[in-house]
Amino acid sequence: MSIIEIKNLTKIYDGSGFEVKAVNGINLSFEKGEFAAIVGPSGSGKTTLLNMLGGLDHPTSGEVIVDGQNIWKLKSRKLTDFRLYNIGFVFQAYNLIPVLTAKENVEFIMHLQGRSKKERDSRTRELMQAVGLEERMNSRPSKLSGGQQQRVAVARALASKPKFILADEPTANLDSKSTETLLDIMEHLNKEEDITFIFSTHDARVVKKARRVITIEDGKVKSDEVR
């Protein structure tokens, strides 16, 4: 039983006078516990695909079914809640909230979920430990390196206990050392805690680590290999 099913998903952007088929009739499904990479050159439609999968960008046609529910049938508010409880996001540009400390950034999601202070505290500590940053809990993002910020972002993505994590080129802004650390953390969380990761990349070193590689080109799936 797959946790995500994508059916004939299409996104057409209206350019001035011409149409851009950013995603062009993609069909895919994901199982629990996957560690899948979406690979393709710049402009191939990776971000658009992940955004539609994450309930952020409205598809032109097609369906995204999570646990039997077409998420694009949900009203805007429900969809926001859906994201809050089901999806963890990691962005290329980290996107931590600048006025909050590392700890508060992780807590933020649980706060939105209305979890108790006790639960928030213990889970934040646990997650900051898992990403190796318990020492930097009280630092603001501006005081952290890019790699550290992205690790906080991973901790934040996990905080809500989501069904899966979507990461759009999470290592694109990182040096190779930080890339390796981040991937190790992600791999560890995937193996030990059975957390589903779907990430996009065009970095060969990242692709190497994936257990499933989906290649897209011009908005279409070129190949889909499980290793």
Added chain:
Amino acid sequence: MNYSKIAWRNLWRNKKRSLITISSVFFGVLFSISLTSLQEGSFANMIDNIVNFYSGYIQIQDKEYMENNTINHSFVPPSFFLKKISENKTISNFSKRLQIFALASSGDESQGVMITGIEPEKENSLSGLSKWVIQGKFLEQGDKGILLGNLLAEKLNVEIGDSIIIIGPGYHGISSAGLFPVKGLLSFPMMELNKMAIYLELENCQQLFSADNRVTNIIINLPDYTHLERVKSELQMDVPDELTVLSWEEMNEEITQFIDGKRYSAVIFKGILFMIIGFGILGTVIMLIAERKRELGVMNALGMKKHRITSVLFLELLFTGLTGVLFSVAVTFPVILHFLKNPIPIGGEMGVAFQDMGFEPVIEFSGQGWVFYKPAITVFILTVIISIYIVYAIKRLKTVDALRT
């Protein structure tokens, strides 16, 4: 970690800009409070003067008297009505007056004067007349002497113990004249009165003008003006047909109109001021939402509902306004409190001009609560209006686009 904490920290992200915005609120409210306090203080002072020296809060008169204030429109107060007045629990004091314009002379000098027959004790507790006596003594029950304004005494060239002649039209045209010893001299802060006021005992006055038992006004005082309308309507129920109950506002329409006019232009002025401040704040809000577009998009992507995002921004706006208001109240409150206790005297020509117009030469402030909280409420309303833009901007925010910026 709650939303107000995020809002508060956001407020201090761009310190310089926030301080400028807060300052604009600060100066606006400061100015507004000072202006209103000063204005209301001088109005209160004016009203006080008028109410105490001239009209009282409420007067009973003959219906014709306002139009034509001669002794022919005097009246004999019915005793049942006087009883009603004294039984009214809200009325603190009342006193009868017989007021007539007449001529006073001594030797070769003569002068138009305003004669007021008073009940000495009652009048004193009503208007505190005796405190203006600078020479001689205040009147007593059955007194035959008179009090006169010091400038009038100078003009007539009389001193305590001298006598003056008062000539005037008596009731129903009977011409009357009398000789009266000067018992005391008065010096009011208002020049006009000092030049023309003569006081004598009511019965004495009634005899002089052949107007036994007649009065022109019954002056009624209240603890403060808040009870005015109620007491007025209570009296109206009992007042005899030929008499009328007037409030100080009705007796002093010019002053009331003057005050209303001043208040109105101040409201317009403050309105424009706050509108300018409002546009300044709106500009800041537009800028900061544009700057934080991406971050706001991220919050929404992570699962923060738009109305929550709106609330956090509104809180930030509210904190801006509140900080400005609190600072200006903190600055103006002690200053106004000080001047409440120590009114600023006006010296020089200005002071004389004030006295000539019939007012005490002091600058007074008002410390009424609303002087402070009205501008605060205005700022609050301003933030609520500006938050309409926040609601609109966040509603329009496209999460994907924000993330791609």
